[in-house]
Amino acid sequence: MTKFSDLKLDPKVLQAIAEAGYETPTPIQAGAIPPALEGRDVLGIAQTGTGKTASFTLPMITLLGRGRARARMPRSLVLAPTRELAAQVAENFDVYSKHTKLTKALLIGGVSFTEQDKLIDRGVDVLIATPGRLLDHFERGKLLLTGVQIMVVDEADRMLDMGFIPDIERIFSLTPFTRQTLFYSATMAPEIERITNAFLHTPARIEVARQATTSETIEQRLIELTPTRKDQTAKQKRELLRAVIAAEGEACTNAILFCNRKTEVDILAKSLKTHGLNAAPIHGDLDQSQRMKTLDGFRDGSVRFLVASDVAARGLDIPAVSHVFNFDVPSHAEDYVHRIGRTGRAGRKGVAVTIATPADQKYLDAIEHLVKAKLPRVDAPEGFTLSEAAQRPPRKDDDKGKSRGRDRGSRDDRRSRPIKPHGEEAPLEPVSPSVTAATTAPAEETPRPDRQERREDRRDDKKSERKPERRRDEDRRDRGGRDEPVVGMGDHVPDFLMRGLKTEKV
Template identity: 70%
Template sequence: MTKFTDLKLDPKVLKNVAAAGYDTPTPIQAGAIPPALEGRDVLGIAQTGTGKTASFTLPMITMLARGRARARMPRSLVLAPTRELAAQVAENFDVYAKGTKLTKALLIGGVSFKEQDLLIDRGVDVLIATPGRLLDHFERGKLLLTGVQIMVVDEADRMLDMGFIPDIERIFSLTPFTRQTLFFSATMAPEIERVTNTFLSNPVKIEVARAATTSETIEQAVVKIKPSRKDRTAKEKRDVLRALIVQEGDACSNAIVFCNRKVDVDIVAKSLKKHGYNAEPIHGDLDQSKRMEVLNGFRDGNIRFLVASDVAARGLDIPSVSHVFNFDVPSHAEDYVHRIGRTGRAGRSGKSFTICVPSDAKNFDAVQRLVEKEIPELASPIAEAKSEEKPSDNAEAQSEKPKRSRRRRGSSKSDAPEVEATEVKSEPPEAAAQEAPAKEQKQEKQEKQNNPRNGRNRDNRVVGMGDHMPGFIAKSFDERRTG
């Protein structure tokens, strides 16, 4: 079995790796480090959580031990799709470069340009950045990329999803042709393959697992529900989410809940808080300081549920996440792999649950095609709870309802004869009954004369003139002519 001591790393790096508690490299590390130390381009394909970060930081530190940085000209460049992943790479660099004189700068959004400019002006050996912030510094004339010797692109498939590929291509064009390129991705979309063919020179390809596979240590399941009404879909999904959490009990020590939209992240987090759960949201609209505060709280165990958008699906190195809940089926099937890859890391076991409604069927089918396996379906925990109700209670409730309705119908029938009796008592005597037809005929004739619509409007009103009608309108034509 290969050990880190067999990989020809710098003695200081080996000491720091041992201090971190590692002695055996993961497959992607064992495959990528030797060719990287030889100066060759590397194309690494491995699922998330397999240790890709150390695959490039360890050889980078070893190779940069010789040489010196110049002002505004970094010697190496690491590109990451999100602030969180860039910050994680910076943390790994600090751990593995301890005792060396190498310097670094972290260029991400949400941090003052002035502080970052000061670091660049002093000269840095390793520049870790997101593409947008890196180009901002370059366009302001604060940065030169002509001294880059090693360039790393991490989570390239996520770069593609976020629309960063044009920026990546431009950054490649600003770096020297002689640079060494280390390119890492969990999946290989056609666009990613085109970029690697264009900018990598005869790379060593290390594929430790089939692209877009899920870890065998993760127990996956899907709960398919059919909402009672379309406008109640979100609420009923939140009910199912809480029922799943209750069903898992103490086994769910902490979890990440993924939503497709930022607005749903906030709503789900508020709903969990309302029902007594310790939950916090994290998405791209939060300030960087708030995002780091929430992440640190989740890592430290102070926050039990992290409700996140896909910005948190990459780069969260939290080994002890017990569960992942997909509140929404991801729009991109590859995101499913990265989401559930937050659990079951480093050989640990984990569970993932996906809530699927009929409108998600197409996306869910795409997920199953990508992972090439059928995800087991579970019955809705809410439906199971309803089915466990006592049948005697249901029968009693059903029997009570007809009794009440019959009682009401009986009472109405008993009242009817009294009404009829009063009506009989109020009938006119025989003389009045004989006069009634004559009066009725006279009244009907008068209405026909007074109503210009020939009796169709029986209340003697003219439409549009309110309750009052001038007298001359009610007169017949004969009366008007004689008058």
């Protein structure tokens, strides 16, 4: 069996690996490290949780052992799709390079440009960044990429999903043609394959598992729920989720719960807290400091349930996650593989539970086609029943939104009905009879002929009344003065207002 000592790594790197408690490399590490040390390009295809980060960090530290960094010109570049993954790569670099003098800088959003500029100005050996923040620094003239010797693209398929491929292609064009490229992806979409053909030169291809396969250490379950009311689907799913968590008992030491939308993440986290479960949300709209604080709390056990969007689906190294719950079926089949890959890591057992409704059938079909297996169906926990509140109409009356702009009475009702917290409506305030009569009078779609005639007569009368007034005004202007005193300002009318305007005759 291959050991790290057989891979020709720097002795200082081997010392750090031994202190971290590792002896045997994973398949992706054993396959990628030797060609990387030879200076070859590497194309690594492996599912999440297989040790890809160390497979490029270890040879990078060894290769960069000789040489010095220059100001604003990093010697190597690591691109990651999310802030969390970039921060995790930086942590791994710190662990494995602690016996060397290599320096690093982390460029991610949510952090001051000034502090990052100071690090770059000093010169760094390893620059770890998200594509957007890296290009921000470059366009501000604070960074040069002409000195990059090694370039790493991590989670390339996630880059594709997030729309970073144009940025990646631009960054490739800014780096030297002679660079060494280490390219990692869990799946090989046609767009990813096009990039590898364009920017990698005869790469060593290391594929340690069939593309888009799930780990055998993960027990997968699918619970199908048919909502009794379409407008209460989310509430009924939350009740089922709590029942599943309760049924798991102590076996569920911690869990990541995935939602498709950021708003749903916040709602689910708040609901779990309300029912006494220790939960915290994490998604892209939160401040970076808050996201890191939440992740640290989940790692140290102070947060039991991490409610996340797909920002946390890939690359996060949290080895001891016992369960993953898909509150929403992912709309992209590849995301299912990466979500459930958060559990069952490093040989541990894990459980992945997905809640699906009939509306999710097309997404389930895509997932089962991708993983080439039928997801095991299981029943809801024994004794689970929906509450009466989940089967009643929502507290907010849907008719109000539908009648907006058409029913004047409903607007007046909303104006006179104060709203209490949590959507509970207070009793209506008394409304005067005159207002009620004016707002509740039924509208007639087709006016009666006699009323139509009277309306036309009134319009004609008004026109005839306006014409004499216009004539009088025109005559008065022609005379150059007023023939009537100003009326309506009492006894204190200024003299100049009583005087007529004199016009000069030409």
